[in-house]
Amino acid sequence: MIKSSTLLCMLAAVGLLGGPAAADTIKVGVIGTMSGPYALFGKNFKMGIDAWVAQHGSKVGSHEVEFIYRDEEAPNPAKSKAIAQELLVKDKVQYLAGVYFTPNAMAVAPLLEQAKVPLIVMNAATSSIVEKSPFIARTSFTMWQNTVPAAKVARERGASKVAIAVTDYGPGIDAEAAFKKTFEAGGGTIVEAVRMPLNTTDFSPIMQRIKDSGADTIFTFLPAGPPTLAFVKAYIDNGLKAGGIKLMSTGDVVTEPDLPNIGDAGLGILSTYHYAVSHDSPENKAFLDQLVKSGGKLDEVTMTAVAAYDGARLIYKMIEATDGKQDPDKAIAAVKNLKWMSPRGPVSIDPETRHIRQNVYLREVAKRDGKLENKEVQTFEAQPDWALSKQ
Amino acid sequence: MTIASARPAPASRLKVRPAAEARGVLVIIALGLVGYFVFPDDLAFLTRLITIALLVISLDLVTGYCGVATLGQAAMFGVGAYAVGNACLAGLTDPVMLLFVGMAAGAAAGLASGALITRFHGLPQLVLSIALGQLVGALANKLSGWTGGSDGLSGITPSPVLGLFAFDLYSRTAYVFSLVVLALVFALLLRFMRSPFGLLCRGIRDDALRARMIGAAVYPRLVIMYGLSGAVAGIGGALAAITTGVVGLDSVSFERSAEALVMLVLGGTGTLWGALTGALVFQIFEHFVAATNPFHWMSMVGLLLIVIVVFAPRGLAHGAAVLWARLRVRGAAP
């Protein structure tokens, strides 16, 4: 009995059985930072997807869905492209998903039309990514989306001279442009704009430069990961915070897992972002409960988990709409205009840009029950990607 | 050490028949065909393997044949790749022409760095090679107008090879194209290394003083070899750019240089076959082990390197050659 079933399994595995059983497994290739300094965010992709699968089952209709994870490791476009190609050619995936870094997403994009495979971007946040292929949809955020509210808040709260410090690559340049445009339109001036190489670890000289520029507020973006902590610490320890210079950033710089390391000195730091772990809603509570139940740790939750959770929703929707057939046009059409209640709040997919429209929150680092969190203090409703959307 | 490594050279030189180049081409093509038909789904990986193999071979030209220890070889690979990327984006899309662009850019970079590096010996030489490599890396990051910086240079779409074979998703064209280039380069280098110039370079490696005593101008020869090495590395970079369509900062990184050196020594320095073997074996193992866990892979490579230095200081190819010679003797006896 046992033997014959193992034999069947083996036959199925080598594809000898063929027919509907084998054809009915739909593979989804997830590219994420599974190792290296950014491994936490790749892990969050998996946590988010696992939570979705635990809630909705591993089947869509009669189709079994299988997620295959591959490691993009670092910003390395050539390697990511090779990984994507392997997923397409060898593993025969019908969907690609994930991608933490913009350069990697850009490298993968040209393959999609050739292979007729949609890509759900679950992090990479440069606006122009969705323009690289009609088969890309995105459930994360863009720099423009999160930065425009930041610039508005900074101006409202009395900032007039801002120094911008961003990481020198796609999203950083987007963030710089978005802040500059919005802030100057509001009547403020940019007194300094520094672009820092991705591998910078010592921010002291940059803090000195900002101090010398006479700015009253710093706006910064760095990709969530080890350097953000060093940046915030340099800001505090070089006396800029004590000297009254305010720090304004997108939420990437103060992700929840980093807050304990920043410590109480970080209290009061402002950021704008689309998701805070502390977000108070039944959806978020259910989401976090499920994350923990399927093996995740609450202290490790970041924005990539919720982007992956919502991304899995899109993939399920696409599989349902195409009934498991490889039809990227139909699949993408099925998710345009899709509206739902995400753990981050009400969201929808903008039919024009295939990017997610969502609330952006102003948050402040605060303490609750002895634990640091990003407390939401103001909501900017239904923000589009300001770089691409007409409105 | 020097005496020991000099000894096998004359023996193998005597054995080389005029047909050695033809044989080299045949072996590579035969191996390549096996790859094509046995692993049709892995052609993208095999193509990448070929581009890196060219880098390792180029490193062998300076390290193995001239005794210059360098940890900055990727700079020339990267310069070739970026030059090709820019040429392609500017409208020169013919793959064969692009190869020449990469070769020229690599050769120029090789001559320039060779002129600086080969003036020194030992530690200063090593450190200069590292510093030059890092300098090129920092520049590549800064000159984002030409290199795309951390975003990489993407959108490189060469036209079909000879106007006939378009580059496809399965990398069939890319693979065959790369294979042919590798075979040609390899044959030319085999020929070149047997030329008086190539032999003299070995002489310089084994004993620079003696070479100087017999009237050889050491410095210009080393610079020229560096230029040649740069050209080969540039071809590797060009192939990488053409076949993947992206060039990232990784192509000029220190890691790439260090890995190339590891592969070279794994295969054995001073023979082109050694360089090729090292590149193949290393990358195939990496492909399988690193896919499951990149860190276990690092531990394994680390252990392997330690074992090689301790037990087989002259590389895998040498060990294999010894084994092969023994088998042949045994086979020929009856």
Next chain:
Amino acid sequence: MRTILSIAVDALAYGMVLFIISIGLSIMMGLMRVVNLAHGAFAMIGGYLASYAVRSWGLSYGFAIVLAVIGTIVIALPLERLLFRRIYRKSDALPQLLLTIGITFLVIGIVNFIFGPTLKPVPLPGVLSGPFDIGFRMLPTHRLFVIACGAITAAALWYLLERTDFGVRLRAAVDNGDMAEALGIRTELIYLATFALAVGLAAFGGIVGAELLPIEPFYALRYMVVFLVVVSVGGAGSITGALAASLLLGLADTTGKYLAPEFGEFFFYLAVIVIVFLFPHGLLGRGALR
């Protein structure tokens, strides 16, 4: 003027970290003539041990430093006996490069297996964290601590090498190993002690420098060449040379990052090339290594 002073202070702090880590390598290269690319790996091990001691055992910062330095030496000594000894004073640099790259890779793999891939901070005690007012600017208190550590290390090493019996033997062995051996100095023991000293200094530098060079598995690879470059610029085996090189390169790097941050490490390596070109044996090298 204030700005220049400010940059100078930052440069001093960075230079001192480079110095503390590199000086061990310098002595080792001067004596054993070994191009050791694994030096950064020992600094990293020190950092991990200290991080673990503070965060998981709740030890105090000072005690954690002592424990981590000793721990690193204990881990490294078997490697000396088994591996490093084979490559001392070899004329061919290639085996040295490979063996030490191999050790580095192995350490990276093992460290990741034990501690995971994420960055591990070495939490500072309250006294050393936060800003400190030095008159013309605020400075992270920790930087002052680093500068002090560097100065103390330099002074202690000077005393050790110039004023103690061990120092006399070591210098004799550096200047002429065979002669020292003939005179009855057991170079093998000297090598062992020097190796322990070098590794201990690396670990110490790795821990106190963790704020500037954060501890993560790729640390050993990322900074692999930096320390080698510093030693080479200063001249292997020279304390003053290493100090001068560290400060000079620290200055080049910090000034570059202040004036043109988008150039990254460009100025650092440009300075290296110029100095090596002008002084192939290092600023104050004895020409022992060629």
